Amino acid sequence: MGNMLEDLSLSSSGSPTPNDSKNNSDKEILHDEMDDKTKYSLTYRDYLERMPLASFVSFSSYQPMRLSPRERILLDVLESALDVSEYVNNVDVSRSEYGMYYFGSSYFYSSMDVSINKYSKATIIKAQHEELRNTLIGLMMSYNYKECLKIINKEELFEDFLQDTFEVGRRFKIANPHLLRTTYQEMMHILQDAILYNPSFIGKNFEKTKKFKEILTVGKFAKENNMMGIFNEECFKIAVLPTDEKTSNGKKEEARRFLINSYGENTERLLLSVSDGFAAASANCGVVHQMLKDLQERFTEQTKYTDLTIRYGTRGSCLSHSHAEQLIFVSQSLTLWWNVMQNMPHLWEITDAEFLSGTSYRLVNTGQGLQRMQSAPNVSGAMYQILSHTQTKLCTTGWRGLSVVHMGDQDVPNCLFFIDKYSQVPWIVSPIVKTATRVFKDRDPRLEKYFERISRESWSTYIYGDFFKHGFDGSGSDGGSCIDGRLTSAWNWCSMIEKYLFYPLFLTSDFEGFCGPYKK
Structure with missing residues (x-):
């Protein structure tokens, strides 16, 4: 079965070109060739430290940027507006193909998108967008009256305000998947409908392009501020990785001061953004790594207490595996999860671009309520790349189970469902x-x-x-x-x-x- 944690990174190899943002969804998820037979004993920090430079730079460049003080105000405004919005409740309603008895007369509405008042879906969406726009203006007015007056009196500034506000919300969710749980999906549905039904909601320029502002990542920020050379500095890893026994806080602070003096005041925010991303990855990958390590150390030998044999029908089991088969099946599943966790920032970026690509959707009752069913070939392709790499490294005895990745169907209606499942x-x-x-x-x-x-x-x-x-x-x-x-x-x-x-x-x-x- 081999070492289940060998060659798990899927970062880009070769010369990095961080976030060439014209088409994020077309980027391939590649793997490095770190050959480390002792990866079981490595901490996640050691794993990052031993990662080849090109892979380390690629991994760093996909991390979302920390919010600036002004962006935190925009986030507060957006969250407050979404908290009181009932957009999805009013827009995502079932088809109205039903008969009704009204004042002694029978009526039958055959149109798919009508309410009792025969409003079309587009009309409802425009009304909801206008309501959200007014709410955002009112909240922004309470934060900064003078700035808000400038924004609402000039169309270009108001469009920039909306673009900045929604980009901040999307970026914050990528950096903090455990936050915005009740509002993120609603925001994405609002933006999806702005592309398909009401582009004038954002502004005149958006009507032409139908493109939302791209997520501000570390790579894009470095490129905009002429800081690409920072990734090649010898002390870059020391400045962004957590301290350990070998690296004291003093060395880390010294490395940060050197980079800040060399590249300017924006450097600190960039370094903190990378550190935030690595801290999240360490937490996410670390627990999966620990479980996989415990599985290998404590369950490889079959005993009365470590027997993993399962039988069809026992406690609802739908599979039958011997101990050896189940051990491999679980090991491969956990390793796949490890790979997905490693690539979450990139998968979030692809998901964001895919969901807001302008592809049409269908409202379908999947058994979990009405959901927007939308194809997501780019997200599906990225997941198949991760799966293929995992299978290549683990399949000396054959891959256990099916290799089907559900996307755009009853099980996983859209890519937001996919990313939410694996974030958990x-x-x-x-x-x-x-x-x-x-x-x-x-x-x-x-x-x-x-x-x-x-x-x-x-x-x-x-x-x-x-x-x-x-x-x-x-x-x-x-x-x-x-x-x-x-x-x-x-x-x-x-x-x-x-x-x-x-x-x-x-x-x-x-x-x-x-x-x-x-x-x-």
């Missing part, structure tokens, strides 16, 4: 790793009865083993062994956590759920 991987994995690890460390005397008959190590193994078996057994609605079905099975396991014998151990580990650090 660390939220699933982290509580399990935390609980299985903390069982060893927590010496609370109130828990000692739990360990009188069953040792701490056995409880930890039991928690892991149950997830490895029934979090990857093809269960759950539309589960199975396909790429998305593996994640569906994991969510199905999580949904029944209260029923498991070890649930109290989760509660002692500050468990609050598998939905991440929730904020609106």
